[in-house]
Amino acid sequence: MSGITYLTKDALEQLKAELQKMKAVDRPAASKAIAEAREKGDLRENAEYDAAKEAQGLLEAKIQKLEGDLANARVIDENAIDTSKVSILTKVTVTNLNTKKQATYHLVSEKEADLKQSKISVTSPIGKGLLGRQVGDITEVQVPAGILKFKIEGIRI
Numbered sequence: 001m002s003g004i005t006y007l008t009k010d011a012l013e014q015l016k017a018e019l020q021k022m023k024a025v026d027r028p029a030a031s032k033a034i035a036e037a038r039e040k041g042d043l044r045e046n047a048e049y050d051a052a053k054e055a056q057g058l059l060e061a062k063i064q065k066l067e068g069d070l071a072n073a074r075v076i077d078e079n080a081i082d083t084s085k086v087s088i089l090t091k092v093t094v095t096n097l098n099t100k101k102q103a104t105y106h107l108v109s110e111k112e113a114d115l116k117q118s119k120i121s122v123t124s125p126i127g128k129g130l131l132g133r134q135v136g137d138i139t140e141v142q143v144p145a146g147i148l149k150f151k152i153e154g155i156r157i
Helices: 009-038 047-071 125-130
Strands: 005-007 073-075 091-096 101-108 119-121 138-143 146-156
Touching (some): 009 047, 009 073, 047 073, 119 125, 125 146
Parallel strands (some): 005 073
Antiparallel strands (some): 091 101, 091 146, 138 146
């Protein structure tokens, strides 16, 4: 299993709801699909049965992974976050020194990352490069496109 996953209370609740849906809705639907395919005759030549069994196997693997993630999840109290340095759940305003453009990133866990909402994972190259930095620091981050230089302008919750 993987290591500890840090989540907000909302993200934890979403994962629990997703797991509950998989167990209560998706699992019975997969069983029903297998039963319907089984009724259609010889299982050795039944592609529908094979597909239903494979779908069930994938669902069970997803359920196991989600259960493992939940077992290793730790909820972070947003009120206890230190904003003197960049850490998970902080919002960091940076200036890209290469383009002189400013951006604000919200550092979150891998499960919550969504670039459209400016939420980046702490395990991403930029996230790793910003972690532990303070206002005024300049950091270089290696990304696939090359090296980016960021100046930390502000840190908040």
